[in-house]
Structures are given as structure tokens and as C-alpha cells.
Amino acid sequence: MKIAVLSGKGGTGKTLVSVNLASVAKTATYIDCDVEEPNGHLFFKPKNIQQENVAVTIPQVDSELCSGCRKCVDFCKFNALAYIKGNLLIFEDVCHSCGGCIILCPEKALSEKERVIGKIQKGNSDQVTIYSGILNTGEANGTPIIKKLLNISKSEENKSECNKSECNKSEQEKPALDQPDELTIIDCPPGSACIVMDSIKDADYCVLVAEPTIFGTHNLNMVFELVQIFNKRFGVVLNKCQEGENPAKDYVLKKGIKILGEIPFDHELGKLNSNGEIIAKEKEEYRQLFSSLLEKIKEDFKENKGEVHHETASSS
Template identity: 60%
Template sequence: MKNSGTKIAVLSGKGGTGKTLVSVNLASVAEKSIYIDCDVEEPNGHLFFKPKVVCEEDVIVKIPSVNESLCSGCRKCVEFCKYNALAFIKNKPFVFEEICHSCGGCALLCPEKAISEKEKSIGKVQKGISLNVTVNTGILNMGEASGIPIIKKLLNESISKEGLPIFIDCPPGSACIVMESIKDTDYCILVAEPTLFGVHNLNMVYELVRLFDKSYGVVLNKCLDGENPAEKFCKENNIPIIGRIMFDNKLGFLNSDAKIAVRESEKFKQLFSSLLETVMKEVQHETVVNS
């Protein structure tokens, strides 16, 4: 099969549009797959999968540690830090650990070698099994500046040896944490709500995937009868619509009970199977075009 190892990211401009719904159900409806929860600030895919955890590992970053007796007070580190994680008060350097983005610049720059790096855990990655799905979850500790090291670790370690499809549940928005999540993907699914606000959010991720030169398609979620501003936006911009999920109380109830719709209902199994088929066709098409 040509689908081997395909990486599919699911993203949206804001939370609550249905990223987790789409990625969890696509992963579940595939014969065998890998699901990665990159929404490390509030991972919720595991609530649906309830995976049996097989391993867990801390994610370590390096942060500066200052030897005050070596410090000459030149302030090069303070001036350099883009995030203002260092201050120099009463002739002593002072580190704000939670603000540090672990770039290592201060330690490199310090002419007195007064700054060394120490290790700090910012969260963990968890691997578990839920029937046909391997569930990888990233969890960022509260108050930490950036989840990017966790996402890097998640994506590096989730390369499928068996060539299974990988579904990446992205963080909401279009900032660097999302960029990191979609960087190496083969295809991006943009989930959109049928409102003007939904259009605004869709536009954010639409701009992002174009900037990254990714293949993409839109899933219109919570569709109602009548006008759908997100659909209109797609048509105006020639954005492919690869699926529609109607607003459905039953789906809402299943979701709020943390049930996976395709594992509970034949109707939803069919819906997501056909969506998966469409996505895989799109990916194959892109692979052919680009090869």
C-alpha cells in the first residue's frame, strides 16, 4: 500500500472546532495507526482513547545556571535574551527559569564562562495502546514557556517502522508550536466551523499551510442547513473541501462522554471511513504530482 507512514496533521485556528474529533476518529477507523497529541498544553486525545500506557519519559531542556563569583557584570546575557529571561540586579545576574526558551545563547556569549547549562524537566511524553491505535501524548508542565521540545520529541520518536499512517492532533492556532507540529507532514486537514468567526480562524491556518507549502483540504464541521460562511470562503478561494460533518446531537453526546464515535456507531464509522479514503487519495495524488 502506498499509504505507508503518511503523516496527516489536523489543525484549526482556535480550540473547539473539532481537531480532536477528526483526528481521533480517523486514527480509530484506520486499520492500524498512530495518533499523536501535539496539543501539549491541554492534551485530550487520551481521554477518548483511554490507552494502556506502556512507557513514559521526561522531556528535558537546558536552562542557564549562573556562577555568580565568575560574573563580571557585563550584561551581555541580559541584552541578548530575546525573552528577557535574565535580569541584573544589585550586581547579580538573575534567571527567570519559566521564561527561558532554552536557546543556550547566554551561555555561549558569556565572556567569563559564568553561565553553564543545567537540565530541567518541562513535561513528558507518554506512549500507550488503545486497540488498533498507538497513542502518543505530550504533556507540558503548567507554567512552562514552550512546548516545542515536547513536540520535537513526540514527532521524532513516532516514526512508524511498520509504515503506519500517523495522525497528528495539533495545538489550536497558527503560531510556532503549530508550525513545529506540521513541519514534516504530508497533508494537513483544516477543520472549520460554519460561522464568520470560523472563517477568520480557518483563514489563519489556511495562510499557514500555504506558507509551508503543504497539501491541504478542509473538513466542514458542525454543518447546519442554510448558508455556511466557511464553505463560501473555501469556494471563493478554491480550497478543496474533503468532508462534511453535520451538526448532530448524537455525535455531541458521544463526544462529551469521551466515546470514540467510530467505535460506537456504524453511521459514524462510515462517515470517517469515507473521509479517510478521501484523505489518502489526496495524499497519493500529491505524491504522484510531486514525484
């Protein structure tokens, strides 16, 4: 089962929830898709780190062959090409690697070249396998890294399932639900843009983390709309809960969204977390909180598999 954790606004507690959910599961894969600022590794402190570069394909021009027809310049929707004084200029970081210019060029003056934009790291910590995507500073688009992260983890998952089926043929073709141990937690980037859409695309369940501020509620609404467009099962975790007003909770109740759990605004919790500790490992109370949260997610997924929230469907 794949659980994506998202929030709209940054700093609401996506990583707190993701890391602790992965930690309370017996075995889990944690994927940090927040490629601009991956910080899950600070908590897991993974060992046996393997690293792989992520490259995108961009065009390069052979000026001898270029006739200056500008078909590529006119085609590019992102304006990554310009033709100035007999020279084709290519803006590499604007290019979205669609390859259209290379296909279109009648003179075959454009060819592919690779450009490294970041890397993926894999490591482990106890029973958790950790993947982190890291986008190089100054790069604009982390989507290729997220695609690679999710593909690699997917192919490794299949590999491990194959190994199992060799030992025990009856295990073959078991749906994800019957293997509660095969849990993947996807720690999404903040916001609701392309990079988040790619992160949640293959998720079975989305956990929306909310904080009790008006700003947080506004951005909660954005991811709430997003998960509905993607037809995902989802529920909300209310973080930083304290006495008094909670605009996020009011919103969630009004929309009839399932509340999976509430995390208190707690000094000790904040201190442990900011010291890079996994709070579920430090205190039984927190371990229980995240264990019950994980159980609720699994139950909600099992009960409503393949269905959309009735309440939300009618209120949207």
C-alpha cells in the first residue's frame, strides 16, 4: 500500500507524519519527494547509502547543419530556443525535455544530450528503506527526479515480490492489502503543482496534514481539491492542535472530510522533532498516536477501496 502525505503549505508537518508512520510500520519504504529540501534523512540517518545521478535529455545544435528555419523556436511552448544573428541559442534550464525540436528539425541539426539535474540516494535505517531525491541548487524542475524515485522504488518492490514468489508460489499475485507490511510512505513537496501531482499519482491513499492557521486552511483547500481531481481516497491529520480556534478543523468538519488523527501542539514533541529524533521511537504516547493513525488509514482504505468519499463528493 502506498500512502502519500501532502499539505499545500510548507511546515505543517508532512515529514513529521511521514517519518513516524514509516517508523511504526514493521517494514516500510520511505520516499522523500520534497526534492528541493529533502529532510527525511535527518531523522532516519540512513546507512549503506547508494547514489545515482538523475539526468534529463536536452537538445544540442550543430551550427554547421542549422539552416535558421526556426521551426524549433516556433514549436517550443516553453521558449527554450531563440535564433539570434545566425545562431541558435538553447536555454537548457527552460527546456522541459519533450524532444519535439529534435524530431521537427528538417536539417537534423539538433541531437540529444544529457544534463544532470540532481540525484537519488537510497539507504536503510532499521526496517525502513529510505529514498531521497535531491534537486541541484538553481534547477527549476524537480519532476524528473520524482518520476525516477517512484519508478526505482516500484521496480525494487516488484523484484522483492518476485523473490518471495520463488520461495512460495502461493504468495504470488496477492493484492497490496494482504501484505500490510509492504508499506510505502511518500513524503510530498509542499504546494499542489505538477511536482505534487507526480508524487501522488500512484498513491493508494492520501494523508492531508493541516495546521490551525487561516493560511494553512487555504492551502489545505488546494490539496483537498487536488486529491479529489485525482480521485484518491484521503483523510486529514490535524497537526499542532491546541485550545481555542482551529480554522483547519472547522473547514474539515464543514466539508465532511475524515479526520484520521490529531497531533497536539506540544513542547516536548517539537523539541524532539527539531533535534532530528523520530518521536514515535522516543515516547510510547507518540508511538501509539502514529500506530493508531496508520491503522485508521489502512481501515479507511480497506473499507472504501475504489470508492470516493460520499460526503465530499456531494459537498464539492
